[in-house]
Amino acid sequence: MGLWDGVKFLVREAITYKTVKLVKTYDTTLILLHLFFMSCITTYAFYSIVVSHSYMKFEKPTTSVTQSLYRNAFDDVAGDATSALPYCVGTGNDLVDYVSVANDTYADPQCVRLDASEFTQKDANNLWVNTHFRQKTITRTCPGSDGTEFKTCTEATSNVRDAFVARPESLAVDLSFTVTAAFGLAEPPAELIIKRPDGSTVTHSPGVGNDAARLTIDDILTNAGIDLDAESTTATGTGAVFATKRAPHRLMGVHLRVKLESTNTNPDPWRPFDTTLRTFVTVEFVPT
Numbered sequence: 001m002g003l004w005d006g007v008k009f010l011v012r013e014a015i016t017y018k019t020v021k022l023v024k025t026y027d028t029t030l031i032l033l034h035l036f037f038m039s040c041i042t043t044y045a046f047y048s049i050v051v052s053h054s055y056m057k058f059e060k061p062t063t064s065v066t067q068s069l070y071r072n073a074f075d076d077v078a079g080d081a082t083s084a085l086p087y088c089v090g091t092g093n094d095l096v097d098y099v100s101v102a103n104d105t106y107a108d109p110q111c112v113r114l115d116a117s118e119f120t121q122k123d124a125n126n127l128w129v130n131t132h133f134r135q136k137t138i139t140r141t142c143p144g145s146d147g148t149e150f151k152t153c154t155e156a157t158s159n160v161r162d163a164f165v166a167r168p169e170s171l172a173v174d175l176s177f178t179v180t181a182a183f184g185l186a187e188p189p190a191e192l193i194i195k196r197p198d199g200s201t202v203t204h205s206p207g208v209g210n211d212a213a214r215l216t217i218d219d220i221l222t223n224a225g226i227d228l229d230a231e232s233t234t235a236t237g238t239g240a241v242f243a244t245k246r247a248p249h250r251l252m253g254v255h256l257r258v259k260l261e262s263t264n265t266n267p268d269p270w271r272p273f274d275t276t277l278r279t280f281v282t283v284e285f286v287p288t
Contacts, residue, residue, distance in 0.1 A: 010160070017196055020071065022095065032230075041269055043241040048270050049272060050272040051269055051272075057179050059182060059183070061179050061180060061181040061262050062179070062180045062181070063177060063179050063180075063261075063262045063279055064177070064178050064179070064180070065175055065176070065177055065178075065258075065260070066175070066176040066178075066251060067122060067127060067173055067174065067175055067176075068120070068173070068174045068212075069116060069120060069171065069172070069173060069174075070171075070172040070173065070174050070214055071116045071171055071172070072172075073170045073171075073216070074116055074167065074168075074170045074171040074172075075116075077167055077170055078113055078166075078167075079113075079146060080167075082111040082113075082166050085111055085166060085167070086229065087109070087111070087164050087228075087229055087248070087250055088109075088110060088111035088164065090168070098269065104224075106132075106134070106162045106247070106251060107160075107162065107165050108162065109132070109159070109162040109163055109251070110162070110163045110164070111163065111164050111165075111166040112133065112163040112164070112165060112166065113166050114133075114165055114166075114250050116171055119131075119133075119165050120171070127173065129168055129171065129217055130168075131164060131165050131168050131228065131250045131251075131253070132162065132163070132164055132165070132250065132253075133162070133163045133164075133165065134160065134161070134162050134163075135159075135160070135161045135162075135163070136157050136158070136159060136160040137154070137157070137158050137159040138155055138157050138159075139155065139156045139158065140145060140153050140154070140155050141153065141154050141155075141156070142154075150226060164250055164251075169216060169217045169218035169221065169228070170216060170217070170218070171217050172214050172215060172216045173214070173215055173216075173217070173220070174212035174213070174214050175212055175213045175215065176188070176206070176210050176211075176212045176213075176259070177189055177192060177206065177210075177213075177279050178210070179262045179277060179279060180184070185277075187277070188206040188207075188208075188210035189206060189262060189277045189278055189279035190205065190206075190276050190277045190278065191203055191204075191205055191276060191277075191278045191279070192204040192205070192206060192213055192278075192279050192281065193278055193279070193280050193281065194213075194215075194223060194281045195280060195281065195282045196222070197223070197225035202258060210288070220256065220283055221254075221256075223281075223283040224256050224283040224284060224285045225235065225284075225285065226249060226254055226256070226285055227249070228249045228250040228254075229248050229249070229250055230248060230249060231246035231247070232246060232247055232249050232251070232252035232254075233287065234249055234287065235247040235251075235252050236250055251284070254285060255285075255286040255287075256283055256284065256286065257283070257284045257286050258281065258282070258283055258284075259282040259283075259284060260279060260280070260283070261279070261280045261282075262277065262278065262279045262280075263277075263278060263280075264276065264277045264278070
């Protein structure tokens with residue numbers, strides 16, 4: 001085709017009216033095959049984009065937590081009377097004696113007021129809060145007039161006193177969360193969602209300043225479904241006291257595990273493009 005012929009072809013194409021020619025067919029088999037394959041393609045596209053997010057690159061992020069004790073509320077009630085506390089002897093309750101591990105009797109637990117540093121301990125991954133104390137006097141007797149022969153010494157225990165720490169549930173923990181990923185993400189979650197045993201949730205927004213989420217020990221226990229004064233399933237023993245009641249969690253202690261799950265995909269299929277970074281917090285009771 002020469003140059004002039006090419007110009008004429010382009011002009012003719014530009015001024016030519018074009019329309020789509022439709023062909024109707026009444027072949028039932030072809031129609032059903034067409035609808036079937038179109039349905040498969042539509043279903044696959046919907047599932048890939050809306051449900052499975054297969055167009056996205058997935059990575060399991062790392063969620064780190066920084067914790068610090070907040071003791072102001074605990075200090076505010078440190079001087080209050082303990083007469084209203086149901087776990088203290090002398091408040092009109094019947095929680096006087098407990099029999100626990102190795103048939104050991106914990107008699108007449110009183111309530112003591114301690115500084116938070118005396119019954120708490122924490123490291124990078126764990127927090128311990130002691131709720132029970134036992135004090136006892138041990139006397140060692142050794143033979144010999146000068147007391148220098150220690151091979152056959154005997155020991156006797158006396159003055160055993162048990163006590164519960166007053167109001168440890170009012171102590172609080174400040175928790176700051178950071179989510180990191182290999183592609184460069186290192187920021188606090190936009191939403192911190194704390195799950196409760198009844199299915200409800202509590203949402204905290206750390207913001208760009210990564211404001212800490214403040215949870216009291218009572219909040220943490222509630223999120224795990226634990227009542228410190230409820231009978232412990234791990235308490236063992238024999239005797240008349242054990243036959244009537246079991247030692248509570250306040251004496252036996254509980255082991256709680258905090259599970260963190262961070263994601264920027266919304267599980268709601270009707271919000272497929274919601275990429276808000278969320279961290280879900282679940283507190284679980286771990287039987288020991």
